[in-house]
Amino acid sequence: MVSYRKRGNAWQYEISYKDQNGKYKKLRKSGFLLKSEAILAASKVQTEHPNLTTVKSGSESLVSYYKRWIQVYKQNAVTPITYNKYQNTAKHAIELFGDLKLKDLTKLIYQERLNEFAKTHARRTVSCFHKQLRACILEALDEKIITTDPTRKAVITGQERPKMAKTLNYADWTKLLRYLNTSQIGEMIIYLAAVTGMRYGEIVGLTSNDIDLENKLINVNKAWDYKYKTGFMKTKTRSSVREIAIDSETSRKLDKFLECHASEPNRPIFMNAAGHILVSAEINKVLTEKLAELKIPRITFHGLRHTHASILLYKGVSVLSVSRRLGHSNITTTQSTYLHIIKELESQDQDKIIAILNNISK
Template sequence: MFEDTIRNELFHVYYKRWITVYKEGAIRSVTMAKYLMTHQWLVKLVPNMKVGEMTRISYQQLLNDYATEHERQTTMDFHHQLKGAVLDAVDEGLIERDPTRKAIIKGRTPREKKPKYLNQFELHTLLTHLNLRQEINWDWFILLLAKTGIRFSEGLALTPKDFDFTHQTLSISKTWNYKGDGGFLPTKNQSSVRKIQLDWQTVIRFSQLLKGLPEDKPIFVRTNGKIYNSTVNDVLTRLCKKANVPNISIHGLRHTHASLLLFAGVSIASVARRLGHASMTTTQKTYLHIIQELENKDIDLVMRSLSSLS
């Protein structure tokens, strides 16, 4: 009797309850926001679909309808966020067969993406166009992200005491809640807590810049604590245009940093530690195209070495 009641419940109502029970408090707020957005799309696309009515055809139609307004990767994410709840409903006997089986993921043609990173010459050109005044501005923030590869939220959370100028290190131990109401938050994962070695030029520049600033107050966040990613991206866009280099995003500075290290021959393990990745697998997936390019260079080097032996 109870099963029949839930079987006749609207699917978006069931999904909202599933999110509350299984996801609330177990995932980061950013990820939670994605699940809640998926719920909103269910309300829009299938407002009257009941749990027990879901079939392979109705599920595929739901994906197709979502795909008309989204790229393929976004549709894939939508599918993954739904699948857990749907499979639980199958396990509970509310849906007879797995409707997600053999689902076909469609989507709009991706828009032309911004370049993800700059090469060494382009980065050097960009940095020479920074306006590094005596007082703190976003140009200083851009310089630091380019030199360290830290995440946007990690950079915003930096305080003067995170800099150890004697040992030329920068401690990453927190992030800034720029998507909420400000304030410090934990890092993305335990691996993100790390010390990053700084080059001597950066040490000299920042040791002068930070003199007299409160030790435990964020360097780049002003009084109200509200920072928008788009604000800093706009600054970077203007700088890229001025320097006549490809227009990258703030996150692109992280990609640029990692790419230059890999091309310089730094090991994947060291790059992963510097970026604060949970595992080398993340680094390998993110920079697969560069790693493959380097492997091709290695093959040429191996062949040249072997041919010289004859």
Template sequence: MSTQGSSAPSSSGPSSALVADWYEQWIATYKVGAVQRVTLGKYTMALKRLREIAPDLRLADLDRMAYQRIINAYAVDHEKATVTDFHHCLKGALLDALDEGLLERDPTRKVVLKGKPPGKKKQKYLSVYELQSLLRVLKLDGEHNWDWCILIAAKTGLRFAEVLGLTPADFDFERQLLNVDKTWDYKGGGGFKPTKTGSSVRKVTIDWQMVGRLSVLTKDMPPDDPIFVPKDCTIYNSTVNGVLARRCKEAEVPVIGFHGLRHTHASMLLASGVSIASVSRRLGHASIDITQKVYLHVVKELESKDTDAIMRSMATLL
């Protein structure tokens, strides 16, 4: 979205400006250049739907009932979680409008978030046996194909953009370490860019089998070139997800997305008794709290096993 000619929203009192026009100015003023591209995309998509649902609604006419009608219209063809995201995108702007005196009352107060029933969710991760079956059907014939990306993600937990950002120089084969300090901007036309967060910069240990395979794969490559991104080639995550889906079907295991390999990796480590702190560092999470939240299902299962072990131990004391 171009910010040329846009200015900060006026604070001259209740406004006759269109809600959508004001929201667009708010995005240009407060979000462009301040949030990541993906996050900005959520705001601009919310703007597009707002214009479709309420093209003529003015700030002066925006009250709780009008806002609820916007949410209801959006909820017709979206699940509740998506409706909640849409609401949060709008709410921040409208609360700022309230602070600026453009609204007399908070139109988002006590909003009822609705949504259509959730569809069948794709399985997020594989079991140890399923992952072993998947890895056995990978075609690791020495070429730089997508199967190698699948192997690396399964054994390291790297994100897709992190795998694409790998260069031969990132591998320290003697110490069995993989340096993660950049990503590949596949959504923005290519090129290296920083990791998702500062905590995502990390060194990940790799097993000796990976060392043997990857040392051969990267032997004759320029040290600072991305391993899996051909020159002048646009990368789409749908491509690798398509390859992964075919491999899952060949292995006769549930079809998961590429990010599901990261979930599989983390779940396997936690189930194997690796501390959640170590898993959090390996994944590059900003805090252990994030790891606990994402993998709560595994943590709860492990806590249940711990409780059983504690009770058995206590029973032997008499």
């Protein structure tokens, strides 16, 4: 039921309704110069919010709604690491949106705050932030708490990181391997990444039980959460559980390393005496300093994985074998990641095919 009355020089509408508990509530709004304006506004509210409870929900702040949303929809549905990312988004949202109410969030405001975030973050980070926040806002749209999508057609920008090589060439790769001091934890980790293509979490999750020196195999069956320090965790995908064959030199270096760094069977072999495992920033620092010392172009630690795969492909190892060694979920992932190399190799194969056919008539 709607009623109207004039208060001073302005009109007010009052809508009576029952809340979710069956109790009568009243929704009032004043400040209309004409009664017709109050009637039009009340009609719009009733059309957009048939049960009227969502009108009150719109007074909740965006950050508060987002926190409740991730707790209900994400906490028990994603891994602890992924949930932590959603929580980080909440921290950024507090800085950007403060106590801004859902009903007051417009496309312009959203884009302005997104642009502000982009001033100090990489484009990929901004995209992830937008993706997580937008999913929550669309939920509010579905619940009719808001009537339009303020994130629609948002423009994603961000800081461009300085470009660096993604992989080492064969000469620099072999040079790096020759000059690594594999008695040191950090440099042994780098060596293993370069000769196996393992992910960082997989390497630092290795225990002595995972290393079969007799058969020259490394068993990848878990990873280590070096970022949030929750301990052992599952590998990235089911296909990441695999056996990786190693050469005699790598086997010898591992044997010597294990002698110098004896540890319990279920304790990570790269955990130091203080119980610390290097985080990604620390291992990248070790790698950067080593590459600078050897006058080799800088790459990231993950670039060692790409280097390993690229060299195997260039040396004629099949895409299927490389895919299995890397622990990719399917061969399509490998093909898409190393498409430029595969195309180059296909071009070389075409030349070989023509050469074979040309020899038929000779």
